[in-house]
Amino acid sequence: MFEIEMLFAFALFGVGLYGVTSGRDFLRILFSLEMLLNAVIMMLAITAHYLGMTQNITMAYMVIVLATLEAGVGILIFALAHKVSKMVIPDDYTQEVI
Amino acid sequence: MLKILDFFNYAQSESLWMAHFCTGCCSLEMAAAMGPRYDWERYGYLPTPTPRQADVLMITGLVSKKILPALLRTYAQMPEPKYVVALGACSFDGGPYNDSLSVIKNPTEILPADVFIAGCPPKPEAIIEGLEQIKQKIKNKIPSAASQGGLWKEMDF
Amino acid sequence: MDTLIQAFVFPGLLYILLWTVGLFWFFRKFMAKLHKRVGPHYNGPAGTYQTLFDFSKLLTKESITPHGVNPYLFSMMPLLALITAMLPAAFIPWTEDYPVVVTSYGLLALVVLIGIEPFLLFLTGFGSENKYSFLGGIRVLAQSISMETAFLLSALSPALLFGTMNLTEIVEQSTWLSFLILFPGFVVYFIALLGLLEQPPFNIPDAEQEIVYGFYTEYSGTNYFLLKMAAFAEFMAVFGTATTLFLGGHYGIFFDGYIFFFVKMLMVAIVMMTIRAATPRITLKQMLSFSWRYLVPISLLNVAWVMVAKVFFFGSI
Amino acid sequence: MQKIKDILKEFSTEYIEDYKKIWIKSKLTTSDSLLSVAKALKEEGLRSLSTVSPTDFPDTDTIEMNYFFEDLQTKRNLWLKCDIPREIEKCEIASLTPLFASANWHEREAFSMFGVRFLNHPDLRPIIASEDFKGKAPFRRDFDWDAHEKDTMIHMKMIVDAFKEEQENNEINLDADSSEMVLNWGPTHPASGPIRLRIHTDGEEIISVDPDIGYVWRALEHLVTKKDFIGAIVAVERLCFMDNINSMVGYSMAVEEIAGTEITPFAKWMRVLLGEVARVSSHVMGLGGFFNNLGLHTLFMWNMDMREFFLDFLESYSGARIATAAIEPGGVRYGLDMTMFDELQKAIEKFDEGIDEVYTIFVQNPTMKMRAKQVGQLSADDIEDFGLSGIVARGSGVKTDIRMDEPYAAYDEVDMEYITQKDGTSYDRFVMLFEELKQSVNIIRQAKKHIEDGVASGAFNPTKDHMVKVPKKLPKGEAISRVEWARGEVLMHLVTQEKSSKPYRLKLRAPSFNHTMMLDHLLKDKTLSDVPLVFGSLYICQGDLDR
Amino acid sequence: MNILLLTIILLLAVASLMIKKTVPAMISFALMMLLLGLYYMSIDAKLLGLFQIFIYAGGIVVLLLFGITIIGIEFPKAKTRPLAVVNALLVFVILSTIFFRGVDSLSKVIDKPTEDIHLFAHSFSDMVILFALIGTSLLYGTIKMTDALRSKRRKDV
Amino acid sequence: MEIFLIYTVGVVLAVFLLYFIGILMAPYAPDPIKNDHFECGLPTSSSVPKKANFSFFVYAIMFIIVDMTGLFFTLFVYADAKHASLIGALFAVIMAIAITIAMKEHRYAENS
Amino acid sequence: MMIIDMIKKVIRVFRVVWIKSPAQVDVRYTPMHHPARYRGQHTIDYESCIGCDACNKICPVHAITMKELPLKKQNIVPEVNLSVCIFCGLCEDVCPTKPSKSILLSGGRYDMLSGGWHEDQEDFWVNVDIPQSYIESRLEEEEATRVKKELAAKKRKAIAKAKAMGTDVSKPTFDGTPDFSGGAK
Ligand code: SF4
Ligand code: SF4
Numbered sequence A: 001m002f003e004i005e006m007l008f009a010f011a012l013f014g015v016g017l018y019g020v021t022s023g024r025d026f027l028r029i030l031f032s033l034e035m036l037l038n039a040v041i042m043m044l045a046i047t048a049h050y051l052g053m054t055q056n057i058t059m060a061y062m063v064i065v066l067a068t069l070e071a072g073v074g075i076l077i078f079a080l081a082h083k084v085s086k087m088v089i090p091d092d093y094t095q096e097v098i
Numbered sequence B: 001m002l003k004i005l006d007f008f009n010y011a012q013s014e015s016l017w018m019a020h021f022c023t024g025c026c027s028l029e030m031a032a033a034m035g036p037r038y039d040w041e042r043y044g045y046l047p048t049p050t051p052r053q054a055d056v057l058m059i060t061g062l063v064s065k066k067i068l069p070a071l072l073r074t075y076a077q078m079p080e081p082k083y084v085v086a087l088g089a090c091s092f093d094g095g096p097y098n099d100s101l102s103v104i105k106n107p108t109e110i111l112p113a114d115v116f117i118a119g120c121p122p123k124p125e126a127i128i129e130g131l132e133q134i135k136q137k138i139k140n141k142i143p144s145a146a147s148q149g150g151l152w153k154e155m156d157f
Numbered sequence C: 001m002d003t004l005i006q007a008f009v010f011p012g013l014l015y016i017l018l019w020t021v022g023l024f025w026f027f028r029k030f031m032a033k034l035h036k037r038v039g040p041h042y043n044g045p046a047g048t049y050q051t052l053f054d055f056s057k058l059l060t061k062e063s064i065t066p067h068g069v070n071p072y073l074f075s076m077m078p079l080l081a082l083i084t085a086m087l088p089a090a091f092i093p094w095t096e097d098y099p100v101v102v103t104s105y106g107l108l109a110l111v112v113l114i115g116i117e118p119f120l121l122f123l124t125g126f127g128s129e130n131k132y133s134f135l136g137g138i139r140v141l142a143q144s145i146s147m148e149t150a151f152l153l154s155a156l157s158p159a160l161l162f163g164t165m166n167l168t169e170i171v172e173q174s175t176w177l178s179f180l181i182l183f184p185g186f187v188v189y190f191i192a193l194l195g196l197l198e199q200p201p202f203n204i205p206d207a208e209q210e211i212v213y214g215f216y217t218e219y220s221g222t223n224y225f226l227l228k229m230a231a232f233a234e235f236m237a238v239f240g241t242a243t244t245l246f247l248g249g250h251y252g253i254f255f256d257g258y259i260f261f262f263v264k265m266l267m268v269a270i271v272m273m274t275i276r277a278a279t280p281r282i283t284l285k286q287m288l289s290f291s292w293r294y295l296v297p298i299s300l301l302n303v304a305w306v307m308v309a310k311v312f313f314f315g316s317i
Numbered sequence D: 001m002q003k004i005k006d007i008l009k010e011f012s013t014e015y016i017e018d019y020k021k022i023w024i025k026s027k028l029t030t031s032d033s034l035l036s037v038a039k040a041l042k043e044e045g046l047r048s049l050s051t052v053s054p055t056d057f058p059d060t061d062t063i064e065m066n067y068f069f070e071d072l073q074t075k076r077n078l079w080l081k082c083d084i085p086r087e088i089e090k091c092e093i094a095s096l097t098p099l100f101a102s103a104n105w106h107e108r109e110a111f112s113m114f115g116v117r118f119l120n121h122p123d124l125r126p127i128i129a130s131e132d133f134k135g136k137a138p139f140r141r142d143f144d145w146d147a148h149e150k151d152t153m154i155h156m157k158m159i160v161d162a163f164k165e166e167q168e169n170n171e172i173n174l175d176a177d178s179s180e181m182v183l184n185w186g187p188t189h190p191a192s193g194p195i196r197l198r199i200h201t202d203g204e205e206i207i208s209v210d211p212d213i214g215y216v217w218r219a220l221e222h223l224v225t226k227k228d229f230i231g232a233i234v235a236v237e238r239l240c241f242m243d244n245i246n247s248m249v250g251y252s253m254a255v256e257e258i259a260g261t262e263i264t265p266f267a268k269w270m271r272v273l274l275g276e277v278a279r280v281s282s283h284v285m286g287l288g289g290f291f292n293n294l295g296l297h298t299l300f301m302w303n304m305d306m307r308e309f310f311l312d313f314l315e316s317y318s319g320a321r322i323a324t325a326a327i328e329p330g331g332v333r334y335g336l337d338m339t340m341f342d343e344l345q346k347a348i349e350k351f352d353e354g355i356d357e358v359y360t361i362f363v364q365n366p367t368m369k370m371r372a373k374q375v376g377q378l379s380a381d382d383i384e385d386f387g388l389s390g391i392v393a394r395g396s397g398v399k400t401d402i403r404m405d406e407p408y409a410a411y412d413e414v415d416m417e418y419i420t421q422k423d424g425t426s427y428d429r430f431v432m433l434f435e436e437l438k439q440s441v442n443i444i445r446q447a448k449k450h451i452e453d454g455v456a457s458g459a460f461n462p463t464k465d466h467m468v469k470v471p472k473k474l475p476k477g478e479a480i481s482r483v484e485w486a487r488g489e490v491l492m493h494l495v496t497q498e499k500s501s502k503p504y505r506l507k508l509r510a511p512s513f514n515h516t517m518m519l520d521h522l523l524k525d526k527t528l529s530d531v532p533l534v535f536g537s538l539y540i541c542q543g544d545l546d547r
Numbered sequence E: 001m002n003i004l005l006l007t008i009i010l011l012l013a014v015a016s017l018m019i020k021k022t023v024p025a026m027i028s029f030a031l032m033m034l035l036l037g038l039y040y041m042s043i044d045a046k047l048l049g050l051f052q053i054f055i056y057a058g059g060i061v062v063l064l065l066f067g068i069t070i071i072g073i074e075f076p077k078a079k080t081r082p083l084a085v086v087n088a089l090l091v092f093v094i095l096s097t098i099f100f101r102g103v104d105s106l107s108k109v110i111d112k113p114t115e116d117i118h119l120f121a122h123s124f125s126d127m128v129i130l131f132a133l134i135g136t137s138l139l140y141g142t143i144k145m146t147d148a149l150r151s152k153r154r155k156d157v
Numbered sequence F: 001m002e003i004f005l006i007y008t009v010g011v012v013l014a015v016f017l018l019y020f021i022g023i024l025m026a027p028y029a030p031d032p033i034k035n036d037h038f039e040c041g042l043p044t045s046s047s048v049p050k051k052a053n054f055s056f057f058v059y060a061i062m063f064i065i066v067d068m069t070g071l072f073f074t075l076f077v078y079a080d081a082k083h084a085s086l087i088g089a090l091f092a093v094i095m096a097i098a099i100t101i102a103m104k105e106h107r108y109a110e111n112s
Numbered sequence G: 001m002m003i004i005d006m007i008k009k010v011i012r013v014f015r016v017v018w019i020k021s022p023a024q025v026d027v028r029y030t031p032m033h034h035p036a037r038y039r040g041q042h043t044i045d046y047e048s049c050i051g052c053d054a055c056n057k058i059c060p061v062h063a064i065t066m067k068e069l070p071l072k073k074q075n076i077v078p079e080v081n082l083s084v085c086i087f088c089g090l091c092e093d094v095c096p097t098k099p100s101k102s103i104l105l106s107g108g109r110y111d112m113l114s115g116g117w118h119e120d121q122e123d124f125w126v127n128v129d130i131p132q133s134y135i136e137s138r139l140e141e142e143e144a145t146r147v148k149k150e151l152a153a154k155k156r157k158a159i160a161k162a163k164a165m166g167t168d169v170s171k172p173t174f175d176g177t178p179d180f181s182g183g184a185k
């Protein structure tokens, strides 16, 4: 079980990586970032469960906090960039932001 | 099964909600009927903000040409089953404004009502009495008048 | 079998239906009383059947799906809203031995479930393709984010005081002293509750005079019935949480029992209704600034107070 | 007064004469000098243009334009006339809108009703009249509305098409990629009544407001010309049913002036009494409506309870709760049975009981203050420029009240004072309503006492004195009468022909028309939440807005 | 059971990236997070699971909805890069290889509870002050940034 | 956990039961005008915008931060040492001050 | 401070709970306020009506139609379409009959309902049911008056003649008009 669930965590990481690198719109990029972080949380949780590393869960809380802050800042940056250059897909940004 | 249907029919008749729409001065007496002295909520009537949740549309008197499309559209946008009450002389033939340029002279011919309450404006007692008649109509399973005919079906609005 | 009964009878469907009908009746009657009116009167004793009829009628009315909307989203949302609104009932200790689920994180689960509701309401507004609904949806979003934080923080204060998030334990440990310590928290909770339930002065999302009926505008018939029921189930959940957390649950004066729980909930409802009858609506901007300038800092300070009180007065450490 | 005459003397006029106490009546020989006259008058201090009233004379082939200028500070008024040709192509006159902001909608109204074109008007679109009267002049004497009537269905289609066309225009004008939209506020709306505000918003923020009115247009001005002098009260009282007595008083005064009848003191006092009762019943509802627009129905309900008692008195007196038809040219319609005063006494007691609660709970309401003190600010300059009146004007500190400026009925014997507030915000208007309510009840008390004393001393005979006969046929003449209506100043301009039994022309200048004009001014850059508040505080009734 | 849950999660994750329409994508993302929370609960990390639901369904989704309402719900089509798939696959393979090579050295302890809820308050509580500082500075920065932008726009207009 | 799942399933079933009763009993008569959007009884005056002008973004960020604070307090529930409790209280006070200052700043920036 | 203020207001509103609502009467059966002068449904007294047509002329909305009677003097009697009438009471005011008006609104009924169809409203009349016997009796009366008049005319002629001839006229030549008015009701 342990191995298979870890495998899923890696797969989620892969999906996240795909989303970040495939040049989509900002919403998907944020999704993917969340997925990347969630893969990490998953790994932490699984190791905590199967290997008894209790402190990993506390680490996972921290990662959640991090993920949230990151989402906040990310949205902010995208919103500001959108206001300036009216673009939705980061690859299309041509103007200087602010 | 029939009993259940009867129950729902009874429920329908006892809970009439009005669309919030005023076209003329009769709505003043409608407000009075809502007020503390007459309090039509005692009988289960309730005004709702949108026609989407209403059962009864009140033609509150005067219907001018410009508001007729809004009236018909409001009626059309109410969900089935729906009923119409006409208040005041205006809703029959324009009442005191019969000689006027801009009122519709035959609102009930365009949108037939189930009950007409005469007066100008009718007393709140009369309004409540008229709504009781609609309750009776629903209990006797009489289909609403406007669904039976009327010029509104041919009109474009 | 037992759980089926739970799902359909006691804190489940039938109970919630009864509650909905009864609360709607009570609201109308009490509001009428404050308006110097009588309220529903001629249908059944003191008009008690009136709201039953109302709901039956709504259930059997036509539900309109406007064109241009996503029909699945449009009719799924009321269902989801009702389901999410009914779930918290499982966590609330109605009587001595009656939470369906006893968990050590009951409080958090309640807060989470109550917090999801505005998001669904936002989607109802967003999915209706109607301007009023659209504005209403956005207002729901803005309002819920400002009120939810205060709600969460004030709801946490009993847990912080008693050192547990198990609702049954919270009820068991509550005393007069704890009530006094938690009183500021209760006030904040109450204000946040008004905001979360969209009650005056915070009934901004469905402000009739501004944006016809907010996110309810396009809903009719069965869908509206479900949404309305969800709203009342939400009322129940929030009142129940208030009673559990701050007012000592089912504990009574001479004996304990559900009746006290009920009475306490009604008391919360009465206060809410009276506020509703005495305060006009404020604007979205004022609500936001009120919430972020006063409510949230006060709720944070309240948390600090509770933690200090825990150390120095309550003596649990 | 003399100064105005001096100014007028510089231009060529047919006559300059005194009319009533505070009016000057004059006629210009040509319409060309209108603009320069107006400019001079504005400099002199006549800053508000009350209304523009064309009268159609097919016999002499002219349209007579009547301008009513007012000076709210020193109470000098001017009635200026001039003739313009009647043919549709040549029927034009210089617009006064650049000088007098209040002329805007009045000129548009004259344009859509009489086909008078105003040169240099910034926005000369038809107003009030529905789409099917576009390009026609329905109020001209020779307009054949029987023929017009035949195509009602086609006209309906025109009206509907206009709505759809508007939508398409909006779609084109709006940036599809932005958050801007045009929102209808009304007519099927819980708070609006039959009016539509086209609100151009960006999210919650308002960019502009364009009131679309005419949803209850009944063409009352046209209607009265089809009824005889007594039957016309039926039309005039329907100006707005909230306060119908005072509008009938105004009309009756105009008729009496032309007929040269003097009514009895008892009838005068009855007019004061009934008028104030009607004002109370209107104000009480206005107070409730104001709070209704804030989402609080309690005050409305309580006030409805209070109002019923006043209506009871009206019903006992006249036999109808609302459509009383109780004032006729020549006096008041019914004699008075002194037992009716018991009911009035009950109403006053009820009022005294309730008003305290209203004050402490609602007028002093902190939430309401917080909201209403920030929006809807009108300065005294705005009031004069836009010709506002009634509680709106007094809320901004302008001392104007026809009951004292130009006392009619028995108001010269009534003991009363100007009530004003300083700031002119929505809150001040609300307080004004409340204060005036108290004032009105005070006047009712005075009038009641006066009548009771008069009856006791035998000066009045309540069953006989109420009417003097007014002849059925009036001589040729022209009169204006002003009354302080619940909502502000109503000006009636009545024209009669020789030996006719019907009014020839009646112009009703209703206050809500000017107040609605202010909406755009007040709501720009505010948020959507302020719409009902400001709308409610301007105390608009759609009945007299559209007429 | 867990495997099924995880499969659904993975599918939803892919779906949320692939669905064109915004709102359904958002819903599938939220659902995925919800299921992930349930999964954590099922492996005995209850608080973590609740946090997951709370933060994601309550916080981040709302935040993203904010973003959507500002930026607009309709996005232009993006050109996809086929290389990204290869890239992601490669990373996945490398990660798994590394993991499977070292997995034998890990010793499984089944009986120990997953969560120690007291751990945080015991040992890490001082950290929150750090968080407070970070949060405060973030907030301050945000306000400065938005306001700078707004005033810039105001000057432009 | 299982009880909760069964309860959930029961609730879902119940709600769907209600829904289907409603759908079965209700009449159904669509028509183009009825299905048009409600806009105060007139044809729609413009289409629904696809985005909102939202000047409240700051509040969203604040919400996230306070939400995180709430998360930390949830963990503080299990604090059983004096030290930890006092740290928590300090944390709350700092956050309160931070939000107050931020709001002041925000209002100042709004009004300037 | 504001919160305390608000709480005070809330408490004051709450005090209303002890006030009894004025809505205690079931208004379906009893009106709340029904003064003697209430202008409701018309009653038309066909006996006293003199058929002067004044009410028809004054009515601002043309609600009154005059029903033709086969009588000579009182040849018309008003009938009112309640759908059109606006209950302004002008017809009552103008009616010249004394002491009681023959078209009477005062004290009328308040609930006037009809079916909502346009046709239903078109025949929503206050009818005057004039029994045939009344008409007959009036006819006879008229006949009698006519006869009387004729006789009087004859008499006058005779008198004139007689005067011309210079005879005494103080005594009628014919007396005893038969009483036809019995059985009018
Ligand atoms: S019937 Fe009378 S009260 Fe009613 S709308 Fe017409 S005029 Fe007004
Ligand atoms: S009450 Fe008025 S409307 Fe009715 S019949 Fe008499 S005069 Fe005509």
Ligand code: SF4
Pocket (backbone or CB within 6 Å): G048, G049, G050, G051, G052, G053, G054, G055, G056, G077, G078, G091, G094, G095, G096, G097, G102, G103
């Ligand atoms: S009812 Fe009166 S006014 Fe009418 S015809 Fe008869 S007598 Fe004349």
